[in-house]
Amino acid sequence: MLDIACARACWDSFGARVVHLGENAIFRLDSGVIVRIARAGQFAAARREVSVARWMKAEGIPAVQVAEQEGQPVNVDGRAVTFWRELPPHTHGTPVQVAAALRRLHDARPPRDLDLGAVQPFVRLSERIDRAATLAESDRSWLGERLAELQRRWTGRPAGLPECVVHGDAWVGNVVSTQTGDVVFLDLERTSIGPPEWDLVHTAIKRSSFGWIGDSDYLSFVREYGHDVTKWAGFELFRDIREFRMTCMAVQVAAENVDAECQAAHRVECLQGKHGPRPWTGWTALP
Known part of the structure; x- marks a missing residue:
């Protein structure tokens, strides 16, 4: 699924590493892009999340940023796949x-x-x-x-x-x-x-x-x-x-x-x- 989604979005999945497997499956590409694979049935929520991220960026509200390309999220076998810019090292906020x-x-x-x-x-x-x-x-x-x-x-x-x-x-x-x-x-x-x-x-x-x-x-x-x-x-x-x-x-x-x-x-x-x-x-x- 990761390979298919990356190919459709024109990202190279070779060398991808697992970041977290939980509510979402999250991977890091060598390019510094974070790939998030949602559970089935969450396509509308993922599409809205991408839109929210773009709105926050336009408003100057610091938030995780979409790896800009058309067609997000990618639909692979009914699961929404989104692509994000990796954050610099970070800790929980106070x-x-x-x-x-x-x-x-x-x-x-x-x-x-x-x-x-x-x-x-x-x-x-x-x-x-x-x-x-x-x-x-x-x-x-x-x-x-x-x-x-x-x-x-x-x-x-x-x-x-x-x-x-x-x-x-x-x-x-x-x-x-x-x-x-x-x-x-x-x-x-x-x-x-x-x-x-x-x-x-x-x-x-x-x-x-x-x-x-x-x-x-x-x-x-x-x-x-x-x-x-x-x-x-x-x-x-x-x-x-x-x-x-x-x-x-x-x-x-x-x-x-x-x-x-x-x-x-x-x-x-x-x-x-x-x-x-x-x-x-x-x-x-x-x-």
Whole structure:
């Protein structure tokens, strides 16, 4: 599939190396181009992601850049393949850097010629639960009921800040700091129109749900952005959805990688209240 896609896009695939195999399969070409192969059925999302990257570039918002050629994404056997410029060496963004990047994105005028659509907080969650082969049927049933509850709560969510362009998945792995001093957005497939709190809650739960950052780091984030999402009436709902999304991702990975089974089970148990109140310990990166 990689060879076919590269040939169609006029890139040489000889010597390509695997960067990551997960939600997407990612490869690096010798030319410094990054090739991203999406799961089946994600062609529209990939096409929109390419358009979002071009819009961000035009707006001066630092983001991963498309390797410019016509015809992106390439369709190979129903899977979308996109080509990107490799970033210089980079690390996860700090809370202050993430806040500044989000402030810049949220202040941008939405594109006029690109329909970003509304944020979709529950996209693909049902499918992930259905594929949770490592979980007991009772746990899958519980996740399904929890999903329905969150969907009901979402329809009645309280008003917050004015809606704007949101990244949609603004955890620090997707907001990175390069050696050249730029703070760059990655993985733009969830960029849409929605409440800015949807982006802000990612950093908030690093403190309140998992204890990954301390009070001082979170307060620096709040000062830089200018708003504390934890003081908003809808925070618990957005927190619960984010935790649920993280758990559903883990159960999907566990169905394909035995090394993730314990992590997936632990996350489900935390949501079920079996490990006491937040902040929970034991939530670790997926293999």
